[in-house]
Amino acid sequence: MQFDASHRYLLSCDRRRHRVALDPARYWKSARCPVCVLRIDRLRIRRGIKWLQGKAPRSGLTWNGRFRLVPADGIAMLFAVVTLILTLVLHTVADAWWPATILLFLGRWPWLLMAVPAVLLTVVAGQRRPMLIAVPAFVIGLTGIMEFSFGLGRLAASTESEAPMRIITFNMNGDAAGPLLTGLVRGWEPDIIAIQECGGNTHQSLLDLPRYNADIGITCLLTRYPIMSIDSMRRENFAAAGGAALVKRYRLKGPRGEFDFTNVHLDTPRRAFEALMHGDADATVTITGKTAVRDLESRLARRWVNAGRGPRIVAGDFNMPTESAIFRAHWSSLTNGFSHVGVGFGATRLAGWIRLRIDHVLVDEAWVVKTARVLPDYGSDHLPVMVEVERKVR
Structure with missing residues (x-):
């Protein structure tokens, strides 16, 4: 392995009238054209591009006289390796290994602080090889790390079924979204809305909404369809271990027959992370234990x-x-509405600079997901998710 040692580095003066050979030892120093006395590349941008391309002093590595690695290659490769490692960790051991669990619930935006400059630098270099590495890595990171969805499931969605059923799920954070909740229902007119952390001060206003059947409690359900039965999962099964899940299954009578609709609110790992932030010596044990409960x-x-x-x-x-x-x-055996047909990042949990998609609408094989979107802010620390589904014609 040896350093490339070219001896002529030509650049035009700022008016591009003359080409000047730069001394390799003074390549990055301020320089002027000896003919017109104009500055040469005052901001060093052209010299920086040549460095990325391996056309500057000490900017290329050659193996066996054949394969030459330039800075743009190195930037693209480093970016691709980091992106692939993060993606693999998130999709294999997150919520199975405590460091990966922490990574899972951190904000994903810092990845962009690396991704955007890396891709821009490889594009500016204008060389094919680094772009063929960096651009696919960016797409992998965009979907695998940032949770961006292209909604490709829409291409295969069947239209041979009934009119869409509109479903909204919304964690209203107690009474935080109370004043806006009825506006959400009236504005979007869902056939079913599943509410978590259903604030007590809003119960009566939900009961007063016309044309809706309601089940009111810690979790609430409003539906245009008749409620045939309600079954709640016994919390004693996991409450002793520190769990706090609420799961309620409804039997609803829709236009094409009865179906099950389950409203879930599963436990959060937040307190375990707070223990880590507060320097608790047993924080990692707490995270592992909370993961087991979840x-x-x-x-x-x-x-x-x-x-x-x-x-x-x-x-x-x-x-x-x-x-x-x-x-x-x-x-994962159920179809995730937003992952299937939604377009965008789909973040539903707002916690400062952390944005995560933790609210979902899932369906089994009896349904076709037609549309999915995250709705605007209605005053909670969560955003509502709206999905339209159609029941398949048998």
Whole structure:
């Protein structure tokens, strides 16, 4: 392995009238044209581009006289390696290994602080090889780290079924969204709205909404369809271990027959992370223990969903992104509405600079997802998710 040692570095003066050979030892120093005395590349931009391309002093590495690696290659490769490692960690051991669990619930935006400059530098270099590395890595990171959805499922969506059923799930954060909640219902006119952290001060206003059947409690449900039965999962199954899940299954009578709709609010790992932030010596043990409880909750909740007769729709605040090992183990066999047809990042949880998609609408094979979107802010620390589905014609 040896350094490339070219001896002529030509640049034009600022008026591009003369080409000047720069001394390699003074390549980055201020320089003037000896003919017109104008500055040469005052901001060093052209010299920087040549450095990226391997056309500057000490800017290229050559192996065996054949393969030459230039700075743009190195930037693209480093970016690709970091992106692939982060993606693999998030999609394999997040919520199974505590450091990856912390990464799972951190904001994903810092990745862009690396991604955007890396891609811009490789594009500016204008060389094919680094762009062929950096651009695919950017797409992988955009979808695998940032949770961006292209909504490709829309291309395969069938139209041979009934009119769409509009579903909204919304964690209203107690009474925080109370004044705006009825506006959400009247404005979007959902056929079903599943509410978590249903504030007590809004109960009566929900009951007063016309044309809706209501089940009111810590979680609430409003639906235009008749409610045939209501079954709640016993919290004693996991409450002793510190779990706090709420799971309620409804049997609804829709236009094409009865179906199960389950409203879920699963436990959050927030307190375990707060212990880590406060310097608790046992914080990592707390995170691992809370992860085990959350896994138990999801296992029992999915068993409860499956105990119904179907077809099945599950909606609510799952308190976990889709990359979670817990989510993949217990919920990935259902179609995620936004992941399937939504376009964009789809973040639903607002916590400062942290944005995560932890509220989901899931359906089984009896349904076709037509549209999915995240609605505007209605005063909570969560954003509502709206999904339109159609029941398949048998």
